[in-house]
Amino acid sequence: MPASSPPETTVPRHTALVRVTHWLTLVSFLALLFTGGEIVVSHPRFYWGETGNVHTRPLFTIPIPASRDTVPTGYGYVMPDQNGWSRYLHFQTAWALVLTGLVYAVAGLWTGHILKNLVPEPGSRNWRAYAQRIAQYIRRAPPALSEARTYNVLQRTAYLFVILVLFPLVIWTGLALSPSFDSAFPAAVDLLGGRQSARTLHFFVSAALLLFLLVHVAMIAVSGF
Amino acid sequence: MTPISRRKLVTTGLAATAGIAGLAAADRLARRYGLIPPDSGGAYGPGETLTYAAQRLLTRHSLAREFPRSLISASPFANETEPPSDEFKRLQAGGFAGWRLTVDGLVAHPLSLSLSDLHSLPIRSQITEVACEEGWSYIAEWIGTPLAEILRLAQPLAQVRYIVYFSIQSGWWDSLDMADALHPQTYLTLGMNDGDLPVSFGGPLRMRVPRQLGYKNIKYLVRLTATDSLKRFGKGLGSASPEAGYAWYAGI
Numbered sequence A: 001m002p003a004s005s006p007p008e009t010t011v012p013r014h015t016a017l018v019r020v021t022h023w024l025t026l027v028s029f030l031a032l033l034f035t036g037g038e039i040v041v042s043h044p045r046f047y048w049g050e051t052g053n054v055h056t057r058p059l060f061t062i063p064i065p066a067s068r069d070t071v072p073t074g075y076g077y078v079m080p081d082q083n084g085w086s087r088y089l090h091f092q093t094a095w096a097l098v099l100t101g102l103v104y105a106v107a108g109l110w111t112g113h114i115l116k117n118l119v120p121e122p123g124s125r126n127w128r129a130y131a132q133r134i135a136q137y138i139r140r141a142p143p144a145l146s147e148a149r150t151y152n153v154l155q156r157t158a159y160l161f162v163i164l165v166l167f168p169l170v171i172w173t174g175l176a177l178s179p180s181f182d183s184a185f186p187a188a189v190d191l192l193g194g195r196q197s198a199r200t201l202h203f204f205v206s207a208a209l210l211l212f213l214l215v216h217v218a219m220i221a222v223s224g225f
Numbered sequence B: 001m002t003p004i005s006r007r008k009l010v011t012t013g014l015a016a017t018a019g020i021a022g023l024a025a026a027d028r029l030a031r032r033y034g035l036i037p038p039d040s041g042g043a044y045g046p047g048e049t050l051t052y053a054a055q056r057l058l059t060r061h062s063l064a065r066e067f068p069r070s071l072i073s074a075s076p077f078a079n080e081t082e083p084p085s086d087e088f089k090r091l092q093a094g095g096f097a098g099w100r101l102t103v104d105g106l107v108a109h110p111l112s113l114s115l116s117d118l119h120s121l122p123i124r125s126q127i128t129e130v131a132c133e134e135g136w137s138y139i140a141e142w143i144g145t146p147l148a149e150i151l152r153l154a155q156p157l158a159q160v161r162y163i164v165y166f167s168i169q170s171g172w173w174d175s176l177d178m179a180d181a182l183h184p185q186t187y188l189t190l191g192m193n194d195g196d197l198p199v200s201f202g203g204p205l206r207m208r209v210p211r212q213l214g215y216k217n218i219k220y221l222v223r224l225t226a227t228d229s230l231k232r233f234g235k236g237l238g239s240a241s242p243e244a245g246y247a248w249y250a251g252i
Helices: A016-040 A083-111 A113-118 A127-138 A145-149 A153-175 A177-182 A187-191 A195-223 B006-032 B046-060 B086-093 B115-121 B148-154
Strands: B100-104 B111-113 B125-130 B139-144 B162-168 B172-178 B187-192 B207-209 B221-227
Touching: A016 A083, A016 A195, A083 A113, A083 A153, A113 A153, A127 A153, A127 B125, A153 A195, A177 A187, A177 B006, A177 B046, A187 B125, B100 B148, B111 B115, B111 B148, B115 B187, B125 B187, B139 B148
Parallel strands: B100 B221
Antiparallel strands: B100 B111, B125 B139, B139 B187, B162 B172, B162 B221, B187 B207
């Protein structure tokens, strides 16, 4: 008599919509990061306030050679200038990111995905829940079976922060760099403290998103893809 | 394979048809209202078209921010340009008395204006920011005559869609759609801050377009041409910028 086959376990997956928008967002973000970094190379100096140029004191500089010889980097050479296609691709990809994000946001709210999977569950919306989960990570205690089918409070908070804070901020600060957009919505740049503040913030928010990406991938690698 | 229900097939088919029809209609409207930029071919065309169309729709009449005098930059940066040609040096030696701005193309009254002719037109000033695509910026006061004043004299014909403008430096030219050409902040600039426009900043005559990035603000203007089609100029992409890999529309 053959042994009975082990009971089948079905693992819930995100909907196709969540999965497709997730990967589209990743590809868009990587293109934006790469082209954005390339654009920084043409002027690796950051300022604060409304204006800033090589004649004014920067907030900080990135110690790399620039792709324009008008920037005093201290290096004796100039990087190849790739701003043309980088800017074209940066802005085209920005559209892809925003349109994907809109589809995700609308569908996510409509289907209840955001409420069910990303908003911290009732009962975990307090400091104790966070402290407990952090302690569990520090102890490297394996997750309970009930935790395997859902995001824990730290994951939910992190994802919500990326979706509701970091991405909107990077888009806002980016749009604030458009002279045309500023003419229609001057508050967009004035609220950030001026054009150069918007540029510096855009850089730091992008860096925060990159940091999230690295930690996100590392954690998935550790727990198994 | 799970069978697709008839309902799903019909609904998807209707959605796809509606989508395609919608895109076709959007394309017709975009062409009719001049929302397609001249560099819309190529791999970056869709993004460029979306950006230009969206910004054109949002910013037809909006004004670039103007700042108080106290924010005029103490140290503006004059970006590098090619060394001046012999022709420029000759004109400079004569105090630019021989400088002429030719206005031609599809206009009822072609013009050839000296700097003193330009000074006799209504002169305005704006304290606006120059933002370079590299990321740096400065604020200055720009004194000049609105391009709209020149066009009022030259009388572009009804079919004109763009004003093309040329520097004395060969190969350096650009163009504006009529929304920007007629915009009250688009100037032919003669003065900067406390005096005449310095040569390093584009003197004696520079285009000022504060709602677009610095590279549209071409220095050492000698000619304006009104046209109904940008295909007649250079490679037909709207300006020297796409020919160098940069977008024609620099509002972003």
